Amino acid sequence: MPQILFDDVGSMKKQKSTSIKFYHDTGEWGFLSPMYLCKIKIDGVEYKSPEHYYQSGKAATQSKRECIMNTDTAYEAKIRSHTLKDTELVTRSPQEKIEAIRRGFIAKFTQNPELGEKLLATGDAMLFEDSPDDLFWGIKGENWIGKLVMEAREIVKKGKA
Numbered sequence: 001m002p003q004i005l006f007d008d009v010g011s012m013k014k015q016k017s018t019s020i021k022f023y024h025d026t027g028e029w030g031f032l033s034p035m036y037l038c039k040i041k042i043d044g045v046e047y048k049s050p051e052h053y054y055q056s057g058k059a060a061t062q063s064k065r066e067c068i069m070n071t072d073t074a075y076e077a078k079i080r081s082h083t084l085k086d087t088e089l090v091t092r093s094p095q096e097k098i099e100a101i102r103r104g105f106i107a108k109f110t111q112n113p114e115l116g117e118k119l120l121a122t123g124d125a126m127l128f129e130d131s132p133d134d135l136f137w138g139i140k141g142e143n144w145i146g147k148l149v150m151e152a153r154e155i156v157k158k159g160k161a
Contacts (some may be wrong), residue, residue, distance in 0.1 A: 020122055021130040021139065025074065031118055031147050032127060035074035038115060039129035048105025049074045055081035056102050060090050091121070098144055101137075105152040116156040119149070126150070 015133045022029035046109040047053040051074035058081045061064040071077045073090040092100070129145035131138025137145045 019126040019128060021128045023130040023138075031115055032122075033129075033138060034101060034108075035078075036108075036143065038108055038112050040104065040111055042103055042107050045069075047104075048072075049077075050101060050108050051105075052077045054097075054100045054105045058089055058092070059084060060088050064088055098109065098148070101145070102148050102151065105148050106155055109152045109156050110159065116159075119153050119156055120160070123155065127153075 003018055020029055020032070021033040025033040026028055030036055031038075034054065037049050040047050040050065040053065042053055047056070047069060048071075052069055052071070055074075055077040056065040056068040064084060066082045068077050071080055109119050127146040127149045128139040128143055129137055131140065131145075133140065135141030137143075139146065
């Protein structure tokens with residue numbers, strides 16, 4: 001598995017590996033996950049992670065959104081959103097789902113400079129969400145999570161230019 005390298009003063013060097021796989025919000029690459037806890041602000045509202053933002057967007061009412069947003073972990077937010085009844089859900093197209101995660105990742109890596117630097121340290125590596133069964137978001141399917149993190153990396157990179 002590729003490693004982040006450090007120079008003599010402890011700063012991360014650019015990743016030279018060709019691919020990085022991540023899945024959970026822990027471990028060396030956990031910061032790439034939408035589940036990784038980091039405060040983000042979108043449309044004036046603060047969220048605990050991109051996953052909190054995405055999952056709360058499924059709720060049709062403000063009270064249900066807040067119930068999801070106020071969970072301690074991203075996993076709890078996901079579970080809580082899955083308990084919503086059909087009448088409590090907002091219908092979103094695949095493109096709207098992708099846009100929600102895109103906004104979450106852009107906020108994550110531009111609003112948290114330390115995470116933006118870690119993302120830049122992945123260099124030009126291909127990023128893959130190594131979900132064992134997700135045919136939309138993960139590597140076994142379309143890898144939308146990996147694609148969107150790479151897109152966020154390009155945005156952070158342009159901001160540094």
